[in-house]
Amino acid sequence: xxxxxxxxxxxxxxxxxxxxxxxxxxxxxxxxxxxxxxxxxxxxxxxxxxxxxxxxxxxxxxxxxxxxxxxxxxxxxxxxxxxxxxxxxxxxxxxxxxxxxxxxxxxxxxxxxxxxxxxxxxxxxxxxxxxxxxxxxxxxxxxxxxxxxxxxxxxxxxxxxxxxxxxxxxxxxxxxxxxxxxxxxxxxxxxxxxxxxxxxxxxxxxxxxxxxxxxxxxxxxxxxxxxxxxxxxxxxxxxxxxxxxxxxxxxxxxxxxxxxxxxxxxxxxxxxxxxxxxxxxxxxxxxxxxxxxxxxxxxxxxxxxxxxxxxxxxxxxxxxxxxxxxxxxxxxxxxxxxx
Ligand SMILES: C[S@@+](CC[C@H](N)C(=O)[O-])C[C@H]1O[C@@H](n2cnc3c(N)ncnc32)[C@H](O)[C@@H]1O
Numbered sequence: 001x002x003x004x005x006x007x008x009x010x011x012x013x014x015x016x017x018x019x020x021x022x023x024x025x026x027x028x029x030x031x032x033x034x035x036x037x038x039x040x041x042x043x044x045x046x047x048x049x050x051x052x053x054x055x056x057x058x059x060x061x062x063x064x065x066x067x068x069x070x071x072x073x074x075x076x077x078x079x080x081x082x083x084x085x086x087x088x089x090x091x092x093x094x095x096x097x098x099x100x101x102x103x104x105x106x107x108x109x110x111x112x113x114x115x116x117x118x119x120x121x122x123x124x125x126x127x128x129x130x131x132x133x134x135x136x137x138x139x140x141x142x143x144x145x146x147x148x149x150x151x152x153x154x155x156x157x158x159x160x161x162x163x164x165x166x167x168x169x170x171x172x173x174x175x176x177x178x179x180x181x182x183x184x185x186x187x188x189x190x191x192x193x194x195x196x197x198x199x200x201x202x203x204x205x206x207x208x209x210x211x212x213x214x215x216x217x218x219x220x221x222x223x224x225x226x227x228x229x230x231x232x233x234x235x236x237x238x239x240x241x242x243x244x245x246x247x248x249x250x251x252x253x254x255x256x257x258x259x260x261x262x263x264x265x266x267x268x269x270x271x272x273x274x275x276x277x278x279x280x281x282x283x284x285x286x287x288x289x290x291x292x293x294x295x296x297x298x299x300x301x302x303x304x305x306x307x308x309x310x311x312x313x314x315x316x317x318x319x320x321x322x323x324x325x326x327x328x329x330x331x332x333x334x335x336x337x338x339x
Contacts, residue, residue, distance in 0.1 A: 001056050001212070002125065002188035004063040005179055005200050007171055008049065009034045010070050011042045031168055033217065039074070046075055049193055051082050054118065056191065062087065062124045062183050065114050066171070072112045084116035087124075088146050092175060095151040115183070125188075127242040130181050150174045159197050159223055166223045167197035176203040184209050186239045198224025205231045208239040247334055249327045251292050251307070252281030259326045266292075266311040267320055268299055275311070283311075292323070 012034055036042040053063055063084060065075050079086065090113040097109035117124045132141030150172055157173060159166040176199050184190055186208040192200035195213030197220060204211035205228055215221050254260045255277070262279040275285035275295060283295045290298070292307025299305075308327060312320040 001053075001191040002058055002061045003180065003184040003190045003209075004053050004057055004061070005176065005190065005192050006049070006053065006063065006065045006194055007169070007192070007196065008046070008065070008067070008071070008075070008194050009036070009042075010068055010169075011036050011039075012068075012070055042071070043074055043078065046071075046078050047082065050075070050078050050084070053191075053193065054082050054084060057118050059118055059122050060124055061118060062126075063116050063118075064179050064183070065116075066092070066111055066175075068108070068111055072114065076114050079114060079116055083119060085118070085120040085122065086114055086116045088115045089113065090115060091147045093147055093149045095149055096154070097152075113179075125183055125185060127182055127185070130242050131178075134178065134181065148175070148178065153199075159227060161223065167220055170197045171199045173199060173203050176200055177207070180204055180207050180209060185242065186236070195224055196220055198227050201228045202231050205233055208233055208236065247331055249330050250281065251323075253330055254323070254326050255279070255281060257330060259329065260313060260323070264313065266313055266323065268296065269310045269312065269322075270299065273299060 036045065050065075057063060063079075065072070065079065067075055076086065076089075092111045092113060094109050094111070097107055100107045128143075129141070131144045134141070135144040136142035151174070153170045153172040159170060180190060180200075180203055187210065189210045189212060190200060190204045191212045191214075193214045195201065195215035198213060198215075201211040201213050201224060213224060215224065255262060260277055262277055264277045266275045266277060266283065267273070268275065268285075273285060275283040278284055278289070281291075282289055283292060285295050285299070288295050288298050292311055293305060294307075296305035296307045296310045297303065308324040309322060311323045313323060313326075315321055
């Protein structure tokens with residue numbers, strides 16, 4: 001799996017019906033799937049699904065779990081216990097929350113998402129450019145904060161069966177849109193182990209991701225299937241939007257990894273001017289000393305110059321080869337080379 005989104009039972013522990021001051025009944029989550037004997041049973045259940053998620057998640061993947069004060073702190077602790085590395089907690093601030101009818105607490109107006117990588121060392125997918133652009137339409141966008149102000153799934157978005165909500169906790173598609181855009185790429189596999197009405201599947205299909213949903217209630221599976229069947233996927237051109245991020249490789253890494261050696265000669269593209277590679281990754285060219293870019297710029301009268309494309313080394317056969325090829329070789333072997 002490349003991405004897991006989990007919206008597990010909350011363990012709300014609502015024993016009695018809840019009434020508004022005018023004595024109408026509140027439509028609260030009292031479903032059978034939300035019943036646990038107590039914290040111990042809930043924790044054991046949480047540990048099981050989180051361990052299984054950890055097992056099936058790719059090293060580059062991440063998991064998002066969403067919950068309320070009833071369960072999210074227990075989930076967070078167990079996530080760390082099974083090896084996940086927490087990256088952020090995100091607040092979903094509900095634009096239109098349900099009021100607290102008894103007036104004995106604050107209105108419960110947010111849910112908390114925990115975003116975690118498989119381990120502390122993992123390099124994970126984060127489409128930082130897309131997030132900046134989704135957040136602000138100025139050129140280049142603006143870094144997104146971890147408090148998200150989004151409405152509940154209401155109106156046309158809310159799936160109904162016989163005039164009532166088909167699922168009591170259907171999540172807004174806007175929430176899943178952000179998560180899937182942030183943490184997966186087209187063609188990836190997104191798993192939702194508590195699929196409910198299939199919000200994750202619907203958004204994954206729209207954005208050209210594959211999906212797997214696990215749901216124990218047949219009635220919800222039917223709802224989800226019908227919903228997802230009606231989704232039109234966006235075309236390929238519309239979904240391949242994130243710039244490919246290339247690992248930054250400093251010139252010095254070629255020396256450290258033995259692809260070039262101090263004292264070796266490099267040749268400038270334009271006229272074959274020779275420069276000597278210094279041990280610290282700088283070049284010396286006559287009176288000039290500086291980076292591959294700085295010396296190249298000086299040789300072209302300070303016009304913009306990318307040293308990776310302008311300096312050549314000679315291979316064993318004496319053939320001149322551009323140094324960018326060495327950088328590509330290093331990138332291809334990232335992980336096995338020093339740095
Ligand atoms: C909070 S709801 C998820 C709602 C979903 N995110 C949506 O947008 O519709 C949790 C779902 O998990 C399902 N569920 C609970 N325990 C489960 C289990 N052990 N295995 C699979 N599904 C389970 C419930 O039936 C319920 O539909």
